[in-house]
Amino acid sequence: MAESISKGVKIVVIGVGSVGSATAYTLLLSGIVSEIVLIDVNKDKAEGESMDLNHAASSDTKSRAGDYPDCADAAIVIVTCGINQKHGQTRMDLAAKNAAIMQDIIPNVAKYAPDTILLIATNPVDVLTYVSYKASGFPLNRVLGSGTVLDTARLKYILGEHFDISPDSVDACVIGEHGDSGVPVWSLTSIDGMKLRDYCESKNHSHDDAIYHKIFEQTRDAAYDIIKRKGYTSYGIAAGLLRIVKAILGDTNTKLTVSTVGDYYGVENIAISVPMKLNKSGVHPTDQIPLDEKETELMKKSSRQIKSALKNLKVE
Numbered sequence: 001m002a003e004s005i006s007k008g009v010k011i012v013v014i015g016v017g018s019v020g021s022a023t024a025y026t027l028l029l030s031g032i033v034s035e036i037v038l039i040d041v042n043k044d045k046a047e048g049e050s051m052d053l054n055h056a057a058s059s060d061t062k063s064r065a066g067d068y069p070d071c072a073d074a075a076i077v078i079v080t081c082g083i084n085q086k087h088g089q090t091r092m093d094l095a096a097k098n099a100a101i102m103q104d105i106i107p108n109v110a111k112y113a114p115d116t117i118l119l120i121a122t123n124p125v126d127v128l129t130y131v132s133y134k135a136s137g138f139p140l141n142r143v144l145g146s147g148t149v150l151d152t153a154r155l156k157y158i159l160g161e162h163f164d165i166s167p168d169s170v171d172a173c174v175i176g177e178h179g180d181s182g183v184p185v186w187s188l189t190s191i192d193g194m195k196l197r198d199y200c201e202s203k204n205h206s207h208d209d210a211i212y213h214k215i216f217e218q219t220r221d222a223a224y225d226i227i228k229r230k231g232y233t234s235y236g237i238a239a240g241l242l243r244i245v246k247a248i249l250g251d252t253n254t255k256l257t258v259s260t261v262g263d264y265y266g267v268e269n270i271a272i273s274v275p276m277k278l279n280k281s282g283v284h285p286t287d288q289i290p291l292d293e294k295e296t297e298l299m300k301k302s303s304r305q306i307k308s309a310l311k312n313l314k315v316e
Ligand SMILES: NC(=O)C1=CN([C@@H]2O[C@H](COP(=O)(O)OP(=O)(O)OC[C@H]3O[C@@H](n4cnc5c(N)ncnc54)[C@H](O)[C@@H]3O)[C@@H](O)[C@H]2O)C=CC1
Pocket: 014, 015, 016, 017, 018, 019, 020, 039, 040, 041, 042, 045, 080, 081, 082, 083, 084, 085, 094, 098, 101, 104, 105, 120, 121, 122, 123, 124, 125, 146, 147, 150, 178, 232, 233, 234, 237
């Protein structure tokens, strides 16, 4: 189990706002790491969060505020710093400001932790995963973004609600951009081990494109719906980041829809999410999933949107 494997391991979280603090708390309660270092431009916030976290620890995990030299020997550096979406903004609206922040901080991480794995959550996460890859000089396997891990969790939850079944019995994923052009892979979706159509027939559920369209709209727009109400999202991404960290530290070879750098669907040099294998050395390609024609077209479109954002930033 990852719990026993990962003792002595340090994780750094850069940016301890809503996402960073929820992530640190989730990591702390999981008990899978020994040390969580928090870095933020707001040093008081980092100190306050680490003090509070230590009072929640029932394990040997300790938290402390730190600075870039404290990234040394970190197994994973999780990046959540920067600006977040305000109601009415898209993730892409954050690109220029958050790319500038990545270009400022990532060389510092690379300087002190040349062997670490960089895990980016700041939005727009695909664009910033690519920016961080370039700014770090790290190999492809040591830079990844949380990608559509959260979108996938949302889709499984919403399908579970729809069919009144546990999300654990739903095999589904969202790939592509973590954002408005994400792609649900309906052609490979199964419920309780049965293809969607077969499951619906066996349970007398209607199997109608309009229903799936609505389910995906709910998935795609979940962040907007939450931000409209509470101003930010945090628990879903924190749990997603924990899942990624567990797969890496536990050396599990688990496939997750994380964002990684490469050439995808006819577009070169971007970061986008497809299922990738995660283990101790980072992120690795796996067999490409077979998509139908419509899904392939949507992936091409999603890839082009990420490329266009990178071109606007002049990061290629
Ligand atoms: N990938 C995903 O699925 C998700 C991504 N996000 C993204 O995570 C990011 C953070 O969101 P929140 O935590 O809600 O924002 P927040 O405003 O609560 O926290 C951001 C933190 O970053 C710090 N910060 C800003 N510039 C910094 C720098 N140069 N160095 C170090 N620290 C710096 C701020 O002081 C603040 O504490 C946003 O870009 C948001 O869109 C949020 C939810 C899900």
